[in-house]
Amino acid sequence: MADSDEQTLIERCRQGDDTAFTELIDRYKDLVYGMIWRLAPDRTQVDDLAQDVFLKVHRGLPYFRGEARLSTWIYRIVANVCAQARGRPVREVPLERGPEKPPIDPPSIDGSFAAIELRDRLEKAIARLPEQYRFLIAAHHLRGVQYEALAEALDVPLGTVKTHLHRAKRRLRELLSET
Amino acid sequence: MTCRDVLDRIEALAAGDEAATAELRAHLEGCLACAAALAEARRIEAVLASRPAPPAPARFSAAVTSRIRQERWRSEQHVDRLFNVVLLAGVLAIAVGVLALFNVNAMAAAFTGGLALLNRLSGEIVVQATPAFSTYLGAAGFLVTALFVWWWAERRLSL
Numbered sequence: 001m002a003d004s005d006e007q008t009l010i011e012r013c014r015q016g017d018d019t020a021f022t023e024l025i026d027r028y029k030d031l032v033y034g035m036i037w038r039l040a041p042d043r044t045q046v047d048d049l050a051q052d053v054f055l056k057v058h059r060g061l062p063y064f065r066g067e068a069r070l071s072t073w074i075y076r077i078v079a080n081v082c083a084q085a086r087g088r089p090v091r092e093v094p095l096e097r098g099p100e101k102p103p104i105d106p107p108s109i110d111g112s113f114a115a116i117e118l119r120d121r122l123e124k125a126i127a128r129l130p131e132q133y134r135f136l137i138a139a140h141h142l143r144g145v146q147y148e149a150l151a152e153a154l155d156v157p158l159g160t161v162k163t164h165l166h167r168a169k170r171r172l173r174e175l176l177s178e179t
Numbered sequence: 180m181t182c183r184d185v186l187d188r189i190e191a192l193a194a195g196d197e198a199a200t201a202e203l204r205a206h207l208e209g210c211l212a213c214a215a216a217l218a219e220a221r222r223i224e225a226v227l228a229s230r231p232a233p234p235a236p237a238r239f240s241a242a243v244t245s246r247i248r249q250e251r252w253r254s255e256q257h258v259d260r261l262f263n264v265v266l267l268a269g270v271l272a273i274a275v276g277v278l279a280l281f282n283v284n285a286m287a288a289a290f291t292g293g294l295a296l297l298n299r300l301s302g303e304i305v306v307q308a309t310p311a312f313s314t315y316l317g318a319a320g321f322l323v324t325a326l327f328v329w330w331w332a333e334r335r336l337s338l
Binding site: 018026032033037050051055058119137142165166170173176177 | 216222230234243244247
């Protein structure tokens with residue numbers, strides 16, 4: 001989205017234009033939902049947490065100074081909401097429904113079972129990473145999120161983001177070799 | 180080039196953030212452990228790139244706007260409640276005033292007595308507090324600063 005478009009949208013939201021805020025939700029909902037899906041400690045909380053993010057955006061917009069991009073500010077809110085959620089008790093789910101599982105792509109390569117098994121082990125290894133690494137891994141490869149956007153979101157230099165991501169992946173490789 | 184040098188760069192190579200130099204390629208061709216590590220890092224990279232991230236449900240935007248409306252309604256209710264309390268206090272004050280009008284002499288005596296008592300007490304308080312006035316002022320300054328820092332930090336955290 002062009003910067004001027006974003007500014008106009010923010011301004012309309014600040015003036016209480018509900019249609020503008022719905023437009024803002026529509027623009028960012030998939031990004032927020034996808035990131036929370038990857039970060040949330042409990043998949044049954046994804047809906048609530050994603051909604052919480054937009055409620056915080058709604059409350060915070062009057063104070064948003066526009067020094068960073070809107071998406072950057074939203075990433076920070078996502079990281080905070082997920083970090084707070086880690087402190088909450090995990091919600092019990094009725095047996096007939098069960099916790100939602102991520103959709104598994106149909107087998108497309110040989111050794112698809114090995115790929116599914118690796119994915120499963122990788123998810124468990126990701127859960128053991130420190131908070132900041134987990135956020136980077138969740139946001140990485142997500143709907144075109146670039147290193148630059150992550151650097152801005154975490155307020156660290158670009159080189160640091162790359163180094164941290166490489167370290168996170170190395171840690172994942174070590175954790176996988178342990179299992 | 181040692182295995183350690185190569186292993187430090189494996190993730191960058193697998194992610195395509197760094198190009199393999201001729202020296203590095205030569206090492207990988209001759210070192211099974213490093214080649215296996217690179218292959219594993221590439222598998223991890225591929226799985227991370229294909230991690231599921233489902234789109235938001237169809238009714239997501241409507242659910243958020245509904246929660247915003249509920250929140251707005253709740254805050255309006257608070258304002259309404261406050262307004263009602265103020266209104267009730269006003270009505271009570273008027274009622275007390277009307278009752279007082281029926282007993283003007285007693286009210287005047289009570290008022291004069293209260294005023295005299297207040298006058299005496301405030302005089303004593305001022306006399307006692309005057310030497311420590313600068314201390315109170317300093318303490319109030321600290322308190323206001325601390326409250327401001329707290330408010331600012333809370334606001335940042337809540338965003």
